[in-house]
Amino acid sequence: MLGGLIEANVGSRPEKRKDFEALASRVGIWVTDIEEGVTLDFQKGRLVVHNGLGPKRDLTIRAEAGTVMNLSNLKIGLFGMPVYYDKVGRGVAAKLVQGKLRIDGLVGNLATLNAVTRIFSVAG
Amino acid sequence: MTVKAFSDEWATQFKDEVNNSSVYKSAAKGWKWTVGLVVEAEPDKNFPEAKGVVMDLFDGEAREIKVGPASAAQQCDFVITAPYSRWKQVATKELDATKGMLQGKLKLKGDLPTIVRYTKASQEMTECTTRVPVEWPDES
Numbered sequence: 001m002l003g004g005l006i007e008a009n010v011g012s013r014p015e016k017r018k019d020f021e022a023l024a025s026r027v028g029i030w031v032t033d034i035e036e037g038v039t040l041d042f043q044k045g046r047l048v049v050h051n052g053l054g055p056k057r058d059l060t061i062r063a064e065a066g067t068v069m070n071l072s073n074l075k076i077g078l079f080g081m082p083v084y085y086d087k088v089g090r091g092v093a094a095k096l097v098q099g100k101l102r103i104d105g106l107v108g109n110l111a112t113l114n115a116v117t118r119i120f121s122v123a124g
Numbered sequence: 125m126t127v128k129a130f131s132d133e134w135a136t137q138f139k140d141e142v143n144n145s146s147v148y149k150s151a152a153k154g155w156k157w158t159v160g161l162v163v164e165a166e167p168d169k170n171f172p173e174a175k176g177v178v179m180d181l182f183d184g185e186a187r188e189i190k191v192g193p194a195s196a197a198q199q200c201d202f203v204i205t206a207p208y209s210r211w212k213q214v215a216t217k218e219l220d221a222t223k224g225m226l227q228g229k230l231k232l233k234g235d236l237p238t239i240v241r242y243t244k245a246s247q248e249m250t251e252c253t254t255r256v257p258v259e260w261p262d263e264s
Contacts, residue, residue: 001225
């Protein structure tokens with residue numbers, strides 16, 4: 001489903017395609033309450049989705065299903081930055097503070113996280 | 125009053141639950157697409173024929189919810205398909221619909237970004253199904 005969401009976003013929104021074509025990174029998403037996940041292997045305009053968490057991931061996002069869906073609802077604001085000050089953004093930030101949303105590999109990969117968030121976002 | 129699963133009476137009660145939900149009303153503001161639920165047959169569960177639930181949802185209101193053939197539900201803008209026992213799991217809170225979709229247990233057809241934008245509305249709609257007291261064919 002996450003692969004389908006990216007495909008639909010990139011296909012319909014030129015600004016997301018630009019991010020997609022520039023991104024080379026391996027991003028893991030682990031859905032904690034179903035204990036399943038995927039590795040999204042972004043290869044500058046190509047995406048390969050692997051079941052489970054594969055090796056050599058730059059970033060790994062771990063959260064419950066509802067939070068993963070909420071990440072897709074983050075608005076994108078000025079300079080392409082995700083908005084963390086509206087209702088959805090505050091909810092996501094709270095999960096981060098509570099440890100219910102974990103992002104491994106964030107140091108050095110903040111730009112990647114922002115690009116992935118932009119590609120995923122259905123709100124911005 | 126307990127109603128038979130996926131009967132006309134069930135559809136009426138489900139519609140009432142949706143329209144009584146202030147959470148749904150606010151979360152579904154702006155929604156303007158039809159949603160079809162395809163309930164696949166499971167003869168061994170005493171559910172011998174597939175059914176379709178057609179939901180005409182508009183801007184936070186359920187204008188009509190009808191039970192009919194699966195083919196009618198398949199014509200909707202968004203179609204969610206699962207076998208009978210999976211829908212029963214959703215309606216009895218054994219399976220969260222969001223998790224079910226992420227796992228591919230509920231198959232979704234339609235524009236994904238749109239439905240993701242309305243995650244809260246679809247979660248509340250699932251809650252509404254759990255509030256309808258149901259007589260299940262494999263339990264009767």
